[in-house]
Amino acid sequence: MAEVVEVHKDWSGSFPSGKKITVVFVIGGPGSGKGTQCAKIVSHFGFTHLSAGDLLREEVKSDTEQGTMIKNLMHEGKLVPSEIIVRLLLKAMLASGNDKFLIDGFPRNEENREAYEKIIKIEPEFVLLIDCSREEMERRILHRNQGRDDDNMETIRRRFEVFQQSTLPVIQHYEKMGKLRRLWVDFQLRCF
Numbered sequence: 242m243a244e245v246v247e248v249h250k251d252w253s254g255s256f257p258s259g260k261k262i263t264v265v266f267v268i269g270g271p272g273s274g275k276g277t278q279c280a281k282i283v284s285h286f287g288f289t290h291l292s293a294g295d296l297l298r299e300e301v302k303s304d305t306e307q308g309t310m311i312k313n314l315m316h317e318g319k320l321v322p323s324e325i326i327v328r329l330l331l332k333a334m335l336a337s338g339n340d341k342f343l344i345d346g347f348p349r350n351e352e353n354r355e356a357y358e359k360i361i362k363i364e365p366e367f368v369l370l371i372d373c374s375r376e377e378m379e380r381r382i383l384h385r386n387q388g389r390d391d392d393n394m395e396t397i398r399r400r401f402e403v404f405q406q407s408t409l410p411v412i413q414h415y416e417k418m419g420k421l422r423r424l425w426v427d428f429q430l431r432c433f
């Protein structure tokens with residue numbers, strides 16, 4: 242965690258504008274439509290959309306040791322260490338200059354949530370759960386055609402397992418806090 246504290250040279254523990262910062266987390270299984278729904282919300286409500294997965298894919302493009310480590314974890318459908326993703330999110334938030342953020346695909350496990358709470362500290366206004374059946378998610382991923390290294394059957398299976406085992410506890414946490422808002426995006430069975 243020591244590494245996270247050094248996240249950004251300008252980071253004093255609060256945002257420079259002094260304005261209230263609004264954060265909404267958007268969570269859902271792989272292929273549920275998080276990115277698609279975020280794009281719609283952003284165009285109407287002036288949020289900055291930060292996709293945790295996109296930030297990691299950008300990092301992979303930098304030909305560094307960390308980039309290679311992230312690439313390998315994503316290829317296996319595993320989660321990258323919390324300090325890496327929290328650092329990338331904070332950097333993007335500070336760079337945007339905005340005060341309203343839709344954070345897509347994060348937190349994915351309890352450790353992510355705790356790292357975020359410890360470092361960025363901005364309690365989400367609410368958490369939007371994009372709730373979709375596994376059959377539909379699988380269909381969507383297989384038709385996504387974005388050339389993603391992790392959109393193959395074996396990695397998809399692993400990503401579903403991670404969602405069930407690691408992300409569901411986060412969803413339950415926010416449900417208990419009364420912060421969860423569900424959006425059903427298909428007419429099939431729910432994802433859990």
Ligand SMILES: Nc1ncnc2c1ncn2[C@@H]1O[C@H](COP(=O)(O)OP(=O)(O)O)[C@@H](O)[C@H]1O
Binds near residue numbers: 274276278381
């Ligand atoms: N409501 C929807 N109905 C049909 N297809 C959808 C819907 N929402 C998203 N998709 C498609 O499903 C795929 C996965 O959506 P995406 O937004 O990338 O999901 P996620 O970010 O949750 O992985 C994309 O090809 C997208 O165009």
Ligand SMILES: O=c1ccn([C@@H]2O[C@H](COP(=O)(O)OP(=O)(O)O)[C@@H](O)[C@H]2O)c(=O)[nH]1
Binds near residue numbers: 275345347400
């Ligand atoms: O906070 C995060 C977000 C994403 N990922 C990794 O990035 C991959 C792709 O995430 P993304 O949200 O882009 O996938 P989606 O759910 O949109 O298909 C995941 O499977 C993880 O390997 C991660 O480790 N931590």
Ligand SMILES: [Mg+2]
Binds near residue numbers: 276
């Ligand atoms: Mg996405």
